Amino acid sequence: METYYDPADLKKFGNISEYQKELADKFFSYYGAVFAEGALTAREKSLIALAVAHTVQCAYCIDAYTNDTLEKGCTEEQMMEAVHVAAAIRGGSSLVHSVQMMNKVKQVSM
Amino acid sequence: MKSLKASGHPFAHAATQIELLEKQAATQPRPTFRSKLQSADLFPLRPAGLDVLQINVGKMCNQVCKHCHVDAGPDRKEIMTRETMQHCLDVLAKTTIPTVDLTGGAPEMNPDFRWFVEEIRKLGRHVMVRCNLTIIVANPKYNDLPDFFRQHQVDVVSSLPFYNADKTDRQRGQGVFQDSVKALRLLNAVGYGQPGSGLTLNLVYNPAGAFMPGPQASLEQQFKRVLLSEFEIVFNSLFAITNIPISRYLDYLVASGNYDNYMDKLVTAFNPAAATGAMCRTMISVGWDGQLYDCDFNQMLDMPLRAPGRHIRDFNADELMQRTIAVNEHCFGCTAGAGSSCGGTTA
Ligand code: SF4
Ligand code: SF4
Numbered sequence: 112m113e114t115y116y117d118p119a120d121l122k123k124f125g126n127i128s129e130y131q132k133e134l135a136d137k138f139f140s141y142y143g144a145v146f147a148e149g150a151l152t153a154r155e156k157s158l159i160a161l162a163v164a165h166t167v168q169c170a171y172c173i174d175a176y177t178n179d180t181l182e183k184g185c186t187e188e189q190m191m192e193a194v195h196v197a198a199a200i201r202g203g204s205s206l207v208h209s210v211q212m213m214n215k216v217k218q219v220s221m
Numbered sequence: 222m223k224s225l226k227a228s229g230h231p232f233a234h235a236a237t238q239i240e241l242l243e244k245q246a247a248t249q250p251r252p253t254f255r256s257k258l259q260s261a262d263l264f265p266l267r268p269a270g271l272d273v274l275q276i277n278v279g280k281m282c283n284q285v286c287k288h289c290h291v292d293a294g295p296d297r298k299e300i301m302t303r304e305t306m307q308h309c310l311d312v313l314a315k316t317t318i319p320t321v322d323l324t325g326g327a328p329e330m331n332p333d334f335r336w337f338v339e340e341i342r343k344l345g346r347h348v349m350v351r352c353n354l355t356i357i358v359a360n361p362k363y364n365d366l367p368d369f370f371r372q373h374q375v376d377v378v379s380s381l382p383f384y385n386a387d388k389t390d391r392q393r394g395q396g397v398f399q400d401s402v403k404a405l406r407l408l409n410a411v412g413y414g415q416p417g418s419g420l421t422l423n424l425v426y427n428p429a430g431a432f433m434p435g436p437q438a439s440l441e442q443q444f445k446r447v448l449l450s451e452f453e454i455v456f457n458s459l460f461a462i463t464n465i466p467i468s469r470y471l472d473y474l475v476a477s478g479n480y481d482n483y484m485d486k487l488v489t490a491f492n493p494a495a496a497t498g499a500m501c502r503t504m505i506s507v508g509w510d511g512q513l514y515d516c517d518f519n520q521m522l523d524m525p526l527r528a529p530g531r532h533i534r535d536f537n538a539d540e541l542m543q544r545t546i547a548v549n550e551h552c553f554g555c556t557a558g559a560g561s562s563c564g565g566t567t568a
Pocket of ligand 1: 284353393
C-alpha cells in the first residue's frame with residue numbers, strides 16, 4: 112500500500128541539498144554542532160531529541176532517535192521517561208491554559 | 222536454546238551464510254566491501270604486523286547467546302587437543318608474537334586449558350582470556366579460576382552487553398546477568414580491575430539488537446558509574462564491539478527483518494581509518510583443529526587463509542606476512558564508525 116511516509120526516505124534526508132545546497136550545508140553543519148558533546152552530553156541531547164520527536168510527532172525523528180538513544184546506551188525505561196516528559200509538558204501546557212478559560216468564565220459570569 | 226548446528230539450521234553451514242551475504246550485496250544498491258576498500262586505496266587488505274595469536278580452543282560453551290558468532294553451546298563438541306596446543310607453543314617458541322588471546326566457546330571448558338596457559342606463560346607471552354564470567358560460577362571446579370588467572374597474570378576480557386539484567390539476559394540467557402555480577406565480584410576480590418593491582422579486567426559491550434554501538438568512552442563511563450554504585454564492581458576498560466553479521470547474529474537479523482537496514486547502516490558508516498586499523502592486519506587466528514585464518518569471523522565462515530601453510534603445524538611467519546586478507550561483506554562490521562575489533566574501537 113502506498114503511504115506518505117516511507118522509512119527509506121529517512122536515509123535520503125541529505126538529498127535536500129540537491130535543490131538548495133548552501134542552506135542545506137549550513138543546516139547540517141549546525142545540526143552536527145548542536146548534537147556534539149557540549150555542556151550537555153551527546154547522550155542527554157539524544158534523549159531530549161527523542162522527547163521532542165514525540166512532541167512534533169515526526170515518524171522520521173522517532174525512528175532516528177530511538178536508534179540513537181539505544182546506541183548511546185540508554186535503557187528503555189529512560190527512553191520512556193523522556194517521552195513522559197514530553198507528554199507532561201504537552202498535557203500541562205493545555206491544562207495551564209485553562210486558567211485563561213477560568214479567567215474568562217469569571218469575567219463574563221454573574 | 223540450541224546451537225544452529227544442533228537445530229539443523231541452514232546457517233550452520235558457512236557456505237549458506239556466505240551465499241546470503243553475497244546475494245544480498247549483489248541485489249541491493251549497496252557498494253560491496255571490496256569496492257569500498259578499493260575506493261579507500263586499501264584493496265587488497267594486507268598484514269601490517271603480527272602482534273596477536275588468537276587461539277580458539279573449542280566451541281563448547283555453558284551459554285547459548287543469541288548473537289554468538291561461533292554458534293557455541295553445550296552441544297558443541299569441537300575442542301582443541303593438547304597436540305594442537307603443542308603446535309601453537311612450538312610456533313610461539315620460534316617467533317616473538319607478544320600476545321596470545323584465548324577464546325572459544327568458553328575456553329576454560331577445554332580440559333587442557335590450564336596446562337596451556339601455564340605453558341604459554343613459561344614462554345613469557347602475555348595471555349588474555351575471553352572469559353564469559355558465568356563459567357566461573359557454573360560449577361565448583363571453576364570457582365578458583367579468578368585465582369588461577371591471578372597467579373598467571375592473565376588479562377581477563379569479559380562480555381557484559383549491558384549494566385542491567387533485562388538487556389543482558391535477553392541476549393545471553395536467563396540469569397546470566399546475576400551470575401556475571403557474582404563472577405565479577407569474585408574477580409574483583411582477588412584484585413582484578415582494582416587500581417594498582419596490575420590485574421586487568423576489561424569488559425566488552427555489544428549492542429543487544431540491530432543497532433551500532435555508541436561512543437566507547439561514553440558507554441564506559443555509564444558502565445563504570447552504574448556497576449560501581451549498584452553492584453560495587455570495578456573494571457579497567459570497556460571495549461565497544463559491533464555485532465558482525467554472521468552465524469546466530471545473522472540469523473537474528475534475517476529472522477527479525479533487520480538485515481537490510483543493518484547492512485545499510487554498516488555500509489554508510491564505512492570508515493577508511495577503521496579499515497586501516499582492522500585487527501586482521503596484526504593477528505592470526507587458529508581454529509580448534511589447528512587451521513589458520515585471518516580472524517575469528519573468517520574462521521567461522523570457513524574462509525581459508527591465503528598462504529601456502531594453512532595449519533599451525535606449517536606456520537611460516539614470513540609467508541603469512543606476504544598474504545592478502547580474505548574479505549567479504551561481513552567485514553563491514555569491523556569498519557563502521559569508530560571501527561570494531563576484539564580490543565574495541567580501532568579508529
Ligand atoms: S557469545 Fe561467548 S558466552 Fe555466548 S555462547 Fe558464544 S562463546 Fe559462549
Ligand atoms: S571480519 Fe576479519 S577479515 Fe574482515 S575486516 Fe574484520 S577482522 Fe578483517
